[in-house]
Amino acid sequence: MTGMSISELEEMARKCRIEICKMTHRAQAGHPGGSLSEIDILCALYGHRLRARSDDPDWDDRDRFILSKGHASPGMYAVLAEMGFISHADLESYRVKGGVCQGHVDMKWCPGVDFSAGSLGMGLSYGMGCSIAANIDGSKRNAYVMVGDGEIQEGSIWEAAMAAAHHELGNLKLFIDCNGIQNDDFCEAQMRMFDIPAKWNAFGWAVKVIDGHNMSEIVSAIDWMDTVTDKPAVVIGMTVKGKGVSFMENNPAFHGAAPSDEQLAIALSELGVNA
Amino acid sequence: MAATRDGYGEALLALADNPKVVVLEADLGKSTKSLHFRKAHPERTVSCGIGEQNMLLVGAGLASSGYIPFASTFAIFTERAFEQMRNGIARPNLPVHLCGSHGGTHTGTDGSSAQSIEDLAIYRTLPNVVVMHPCDDVSTKELTMQLPGLGKPSYMRTARNKTPVLYEGKESQIKIGKGITLIEGNDVAIIACGVLVHEAMEAAKALQSEGISATVVDMHTIKPLDTELLDSLSQKCGAIVTAEDHSIIGGLGGAVAEHIVTKHPVPMEKIGVHDRFGESAGSEEMLEMMGLKSHHISDAVKKVIARKA
Ligand SMILES: Cc1ncc(C[n+]2csc(CCOP(=O)(O)OP(=O)(O)O)c2C)c(N)n1
Ligand SMILES: [Mg+2]
Numbered sequence: 070m071t072g073m074s075i076s077e078l079e080e081m082a083r084k085c086r087i088e089i090c091k092m093t094h095r096a097q098a099g100h101p102g103g104s105l106s107e108i109d110i111l112c113a114l115y116g117h118r119l120r121a122r123s124d125d126p127d128w129d130d131r132d133r134f135i136l137s138k139g140h141a142s143p144g145m146y147a148v149l150a151e152m153g154f155i156s157h158a159d160l161e162s163y164r165v166k167g168g169v170c171q172g173h174v175d176m177k178w179c180p181g182v183d184f185s186a187g188s189l190g191m192g193l194s195y196g197m198g199c200s201i202a203a204n205i206d207g208s209k210r211n212a213y214v215m216v217g218d219g220e221i222q223e224g225s226i227w228e229a230a231m232a233a234a235h236h237e238l239g240n241l242k243l244f245i246d247c248n249g250i251q252n253d254d255f256c257e258a259q260m261r262m263f264d265i266p267a268k269w270n271a272f273g274w275a276v277k278v279i280d281g282h283n284m285s286e287i288v289s290a291i292d293w294m295d296t297v298t299d300k301p302a303v304v305i306g307m308t309v310k311g312k313g314v315s316f317m318e319n320n321p322a323f324h325g326a327a328p329s330d331e332q333l334a335i336a337l338s339e340l341g342v343n344a
Numbered sequence: 345m346a347a348t349r350d351g352y353g354e355a356l357l358a359l360a361d362n363p364k365v366v367v368l369e370a371d372l373g374k375s376t377k378s379l380h381f382r383k384a385h386p387e388r389t390v391s392c393g394i395g396e397q398n399m400l401l402v403g404a405g406l407a408s409s410g411y412i413p414f415a416s417t418f419a420i421f422t423e424r425a426f427e428q429m430r431n432g433i434a435r436p437n438l439p440v441h442l443c444g445s446h447g448g449t450h451t452g453t454d455g456s457s458a459q460s461i462e463d464l465a466i467y468r469t470l471p472n473v474v475v476m477h478p479c480d481d482v483s484t485k486e487l488t489m490q491l492p493g494l495g496k497p498s499y500m501r502t503a504r505n506k507t508p509v510l511y512e513g514k515e516s517q518i519k520i521g522k523g524i525t526l527i528e529g530n531d532v533a534i535i536a537c538g539v540l541v542h543e544a545m546e547a548a549k550a551l552q553s554e555g556i557s558a559t560v561v562d563m564h565t566i567k568p569l570d571t572e573l574l575d576s577l578s579q580k581c582g583a584i585v586t587a588e589d590h591s592i593i594g595g596l597g598g599a600v601a602e603h604i605v606t607k608h609p610v611p612m613e614k615i616g617v618h619d620r621f622g623e624s625a626g627s628e629e630m631l632e633m634m635g636l637k638s639h640h641i642s643d644a645v646k647k648v649i650a651r652k653a
Pocket of ligand 2: 247
């Protein structure tokens, strides 16, 4: 728990957005949209709550954070650099041969990464395992998982949802990055999910819906998660894919496309970088 | 240069005249290239969301009702539905056609999670399932066009990145289950599939200048394997090198080895991924790192020739 203030967290998120744009631009590949939508929640989690040690990333009793939507790795790498798990220079290794910043987050390559992702729908089950291990250990540590809204179309997510409630895993905490877009198109066109909060409610979870870009709301929601101890808790963040870069916002084309030189310049100036 | 996945997309569009052809997607139609069919025939395209297991069994139900479903996603994500493929499709022998795009390490910077190096091996173990991995867009299109006539399930791997076009105007040479001899030679037979067909041809050209004459075969169908061709090559050349962007365990190399030991055993070397996962790097860097470039094939050829009696 580093106890950063709201304005400090907002500034951290702005810096991370800059890195996300730079990383995907440098690689001319990767996933800026879902990195920009998740980043406020990630900054709040790491800067306000997560118990982890950048100088001892393998510390046994750390809280776990599992980025199940592992394609949104630039967001996580930017946060890990801000928190000191990796250096800012490491960010230049994104998608580069031999780099710690592999295309999808990978626990064998990058300090601070708790799960090797890339296949959607796997992280919640893994988080459940981490939660059960903490309980058997008698530890107070939590497992936090982040999934995408497209990702929750995977059947295994609902196997985990049912099982985590059955086992009353009060130490399992989920964030859903509800940005309304998946790979090919808007979720509404690909697979309508109807009432997402009602579904999690019906599966036995404690549910809270928030504005996933309002830092005070996010911080309160993370504190609220700590008050839920008898069942798993989910915070559904209503977000905008590509948030913070005008031409990426709510634009399915920037799910998996990098900005060009000109687009990077626009993005950086919108994010307050002076030329 | 063109990508095999583009050949797949073109074929689906061309097959649309058959009203029984339906397309199934799992949120990767833009990448596997089924999107062209979706745009032209939304009424015969089923979006399954990000749900590969569901997609395959929806395909089985459609096939049992007389439709010819073409389902696609990345090669790696088809694997999540392996049991659905086995028990729901292969066992009842329902003609569902599964395409796994972005196969192999050549897929590049996405990293190891996306680089399927085992798809050919696992699908090859399933009775009734035809397994293919073409090397260019023309043969991909042609093989896909033949699938409605197959009457059994299939798995085809396509690749993400562009490769040279080999079969422009030579479509009539391409038949499911028949290997294609691209270069004739007597000292060794290089049997390749997919991206490595091009590396094999480069190797054969380089070997020529060193006085080694190599046959190169595009073995686009891994199952059923063209055993007739293999038997004649093992007798004629007396040595075999297989080459694939896939694990050396169980894929083309495995299939060829399993066959030749039972018929005309000859020395053999396998070019493929040596029982390890990939990582993030460019496609050419990956081929180099995994030992899949033409110079690796040339080295294997020299090694295998040295082992000839
Ligand atoms: C099992 C699986 N199927 C398909 C994919 C390919 N894929 C990568 S990202 C993506 C869309 C994800 O959408 P969402 O979960 O909403 O993520 P976000 O919008 O936050 O980027 C897809 C289909 C995958 N990685 N894993
Ligand atoms: Mg989304």
